[in-house]
Amino acid sequence: MSDTRITLIVHSCPPYRVRAVAAVLRARGLTDDDPDSRQTLHLGEAYMSSDLVGRDVAVLIDDLTQVAPEAAFTVYEDATDEWLGTVDRVVPPLGRFTAATDHDGNAVFTVDEILELDQLSSGERQARLGIPWANAIATMREGAMAEPTPHETEWTPVDGRVVVLAAGQDGADLLIDPSCPATVDDHGNLETATAADAALGDAGFLRANPWEPLNLTCRKWGTAVYRMPDSAAAGSERNT
Known part of the structure; x- marks a missing residue:
């Protein structure tokens, strides 16, 4: 001390x-x-x-x-x-x-x-x-x-699919476009999340915490995101 x-x-x-x-x-x-x-x-x-x-x-x-x-x-x-x-x-x-x-x-x-x-x-x-x-x-x-209400978000790097849960119309899940494929090595290390973060930003979302694997195979990753205030999604989005 x-x-x-x-x-x-x-x-x-x-x-x-x-x-x-x-x-x-x-x-x-x-x-x-x-x-x-x-x-x-x-x-x-x-x-x-x-x-x-x-x-x-x-x-x-x-x-x-x-x-x-x-x-x-x-x-x-x-x-x-x-x-x-x-x-x-x-x-x-x-x-x-x-x-x-x-x-x-x-x-x-x-x-x-x-x-x-x-x-x-x-x-x-x-x-x-x-x-x-x-x-x-x-x-x-x-x-x-207080922080705003975050939305749980899932990303499958192998096919690039990023989904913001319950963020679409009437509470539907929101699929972010374009897709953001990335490589995960044999040890479960994610190559980069730059493309996924950029796509979320273009859609009006800000990542709240680091991406973390959601399963032992590291095939699916998760984080929480905030909807940015007064932001309009620049990328095309569609409900899943």
């Missing part, structure tokens, strides 16, 4: 990225492994850990921006009696703001930095102080953000 505490606050996240962000939080020990933590994020609330160290902050930020590039969040590393803390704020499309902090999490600056700020224009000075990030975060709603 480290002498400092890492705190993460998620300010905004699209519903279809909730599962991916929650998986990062679990992997970093910021949440428990329970159904609520896997399916819901609590926007504006603090997720804390004393098991993470300073170098873990950069990895955490990279992980979050990779799985949820639309998400906005803040990561604090507490100050100690010997060292200043840090704050990192990520708000698309502003990017990332980083500063040293005091024990209360407020950004602090050296005398030289303050003198340099005094020479900047008002807009540049506000950006260096992180004000645009703080203003953007202040407008974001707080509360629970």
Whole structure:
């Protein structure tokens, strides 16, 4: 256990990225492994850990921006009696703001930095102080953000058949076109899922978790997908 505490606050996240962000939080020990933590994020609330160290902050930020590039969040590393803390704020499309902090999490600056700020224009000075990030975060709603209802999806790589279960008209299964054949080797390793993921994306779906074999022969694979908001299927689709 480290002498400092890492705190993460998620300010905004699209519903279809909730599962991916929650998986990062679990992997970093910021949440428990329970159904609520896997399916819901609590926007504006603090997720804390004393098991993470300073170098873990950069990895955490990279992980979050990779799985949820639309998400906005803040990561604090507490100050100690010997060292200043840090704050990192990520708000698309502003990017990332980083500063040293005091024990209360407020950004602090050296005398030289303050003198340099005094020479900047008002807009540049506000950006260096992180004000645009703080203003953007202040407008974001707080509360629970749950993932949308996922659809179980099956894929048979040998013939390329991808079916989204109960996603068609009147709850019928939806066959995705075009077909997406792929190779599975003798050890059950899938060559690539790129074509299947692309076909699902063209049809208006986003994969929620990795493809996994559904039987011992690895002839059929499964995942869960979300229907993308306000998306129109680009590929042709038909009910099975």
